[in-house]
Amino acid sequence: MCLAIPSKIVKIENNVATIDVDGVRRQASLLLIESPKIGDYVIVHAGFAINKINEEDAMESLKLIREAASLIFDKPKKGDG
Amino acid sequence: MTLKHIQEYRDPGISRKIVERIKEISQKQIRLMEVCGTHTTSIFRNGIRSLLPETISLLSGPGCPVCVTAQNEIDAFIELSKFDDVIITTFGDLMRVPGTHSSLQNQRANGRDIRMVYSTFDALEIARKNPEKKVVFLGVGFETTAPTIAASIITANKMNLDNFFVFSAHKVLPPALFTLMESREDTKIDGFLLPGHVSVIIGTKGYQPFFETYQVPCVVAGFEPVDILQAILMLVEQIETGKPKLANGYQRAVTFDGNRKAQTIMQEVFETADANWRGLGIIPLSGLKTRKEFAAFDAQQVFDIELGETEDPKGCACGEILLGLKTPPECPLYKRKCAPLQPIGPCMVSSEGTCAAYHRYHDI
Numbered sequence: 510m511c512l513a514i515p516s517k518i519v520k521i522e523n524n525v526a527t528i529d530v531d532g533v534r535r536q537a538s539l540l541l542i543e544s545p546k547i548g549d550y551v552i553v554h555a556g557f558a559i560n561k562i563n564e565e566d567a568m569e570s571l572k573l574i575r576e577a578a579s580l581i582f583d584k585p586k587k588g589d590g
Numbered sequence: 591m592t593l594k595h596i597q598e599y600r601d602p603g604i605s606r607k608i609v610e611r612i613k614e615i616s617q618k619q620i621r622l623m624e625v626c627g628t629h630t631t632s633i634f635r636n637g638i639r640s641l642l643p644e645t646i647s648l649l650s651g652p653g654c655p656v657c658v659t660a661q662n663e664i665d666a667f668i669e670l671s672k673f674d675d676v677i678i679t680t681f682g683d684l685m686r687v688p689g690t691h692s693s694l695q696n697q698r699a700n701g702r703d704i705r706m707v708y709s710t711f712d713a714l715e716i717a718r719k720n721p722e723k724k725v726v727f728l729g730v731g732f733e734t735t736a737p738t739i740a741a742s743i744i745t746a747n748k749m750n751l752d753n754f755f756v757f758s759a760h761k762v763l764p765p766a767l768f769t770l771m772e773s774r775e776d777t778k779i780d781g782f783l784l785p786g787h788v789s790v791i792i793g794t795k796g797y798q799p800f801f802e803t804y805q806v807p808c809v810v811a812g813f814e815p816v817d818i819l820q821a822i823l824m825l826v827e828q829i830e831t832g833k834p835k836l837a838n839g840y841q842r843a844v845t846f847d848g849n850r851k852a853q854t855i856m857q858e859v860f861e862t863a864d865a866n867w868r869g870l871g872i873i874p875l876s877g878l879k880t881r882k883e884f885a886a887f888d889a890q891q892v893f894d895i896e897l898g899e900t901e902d903p904k905g906c907a908c909g910e911i912l913l914g915l916k917t918p919p920e921c922p923l924y925k926r927k928c929a930p931l932q933p934i935g936p937c938m939v940s941s942e943g944t945c946a947a948y949h950r951y952h953d954i
């Protein structure tokens with residue numbers, strides 16, 4: 510039931526947004542989120558935007574994951590095959 | 591245009607590195623459980639089970655809302671559909687779930703007015719256009735769905751719609767985690783992947799009482815392969831170092847406090863009550879019933895529907911599957927009598943159910 514992919518708000522009218530997911534346009538109610546703006550990315554569940562996605566956080570977490578992952582490959586491998 | 595990070599969270603290169611790291615540090619034999627239907631689907635679709643070392647078993651818990659809906663609730667939905675002036679509105683997944691004698695799909699084939707909707711607002715619209723009819727929405731889902739339905743009740747109230755009703759069979763997730771930890775010793779679960787979108791609403795805060803009681807490793811996870819693998823890695827690290835935490839692996843969407851606006855709306859309309867979960871039984875304060883102030887919208891009261899005593903379908907192992915005691919191939923009906931087009935239990939009906947996911951992605 511969840512649309513896990515964030516959708517972009519392209520229009521807002523009467524607290525209803527037109528959202529765009531990979532070119533597909535739909536409507537989503539904005540009743541459940543605080544101060545939505547055009548251009549925000551939101552997660553939509555059953556026709557409602559339920560939160561905004563923070564792109565900076567997304568990239569920051571990725572950076573940390575990458576760093577952690579690359580660290581192990583800098584270490585000599587354990588010899589247990 | 592897709593967000594840049596989405597592609598990266600699907601990057602097989604990063605996934606492979608995380609898997610390597612998991613293999614390097616995982617020593618103990620552990621059982622991890624995910625309690626989110628969308629995780630179940632994503633884990634199967636991305637073949638994540640097969641990537642993990644043999645030390646790790648992944649179990650699918652009671653995270654699919656349709657699968658945990660009790661048989662007597664399904665029967666109640668079917669009873670409602672028998673009123674001549676009622677239009678039933680529902681999300682699609684519920685249609686094929688067999689009740690004791692029928693299913694919504696059968697009822698529709700028999701001429702009852704049952705309509706699938708994408709959002710509760712579609713149901714409001716149907717109510718507005720059909721003032722001579724009574725429109726009932728079947729409210730099934732967890733904290734992700736409940737606020738959307740609460741919002742529709744508030745909207746109906748504002749619009750003075752007197753022909754819109756909700757049957758609330760909603761459930762809240764954290765109490766079920768307690769039940770999972772209290773079940774038999776052989777179901778011991780070493781760590782939980784917590785659901786991403788329930789957590790969007792309740793925040794990591796919502797699991798604190800649970801975590802403080804059991805000190806079991808918990809990580810909130812997103813839905814892309816990198817999200818899920820990273821959360822598994824975090825769980826393995828906690829288990830191997832003996833330092834359980836309640837951690838957030840989905841920071842781009844989940845905060846500590848969650849979505850307060852949604853919480854407020856949900857609490858305005860619903861209050862917690864004991865609820866019957868298929869396979870898990872009655873769990874105290876794990877359901878959401880409509881508050882007195884909104885009783886005029888409560889289908890169960892307005893139509894005076896009694897929840898009967900009903901048994902789960904004979905031979906269906908859904909209950910044990912939801913507890914992590916069995917896998918679908920261990921159910922004698924799996925693939926023989928029970929398949930997606932002819933489901934016997936709800937775990938095969940919902941696309942998020944464990945049996946349906948096995949059926950689709952497992953070649954056994």
Ligand code: SF4
Binds near residue numbers: 908922938
């Ligand atoms: S295979 Fe069918 S009968 Fe068996 S547990 Fe799953 S849903 Fe129930």
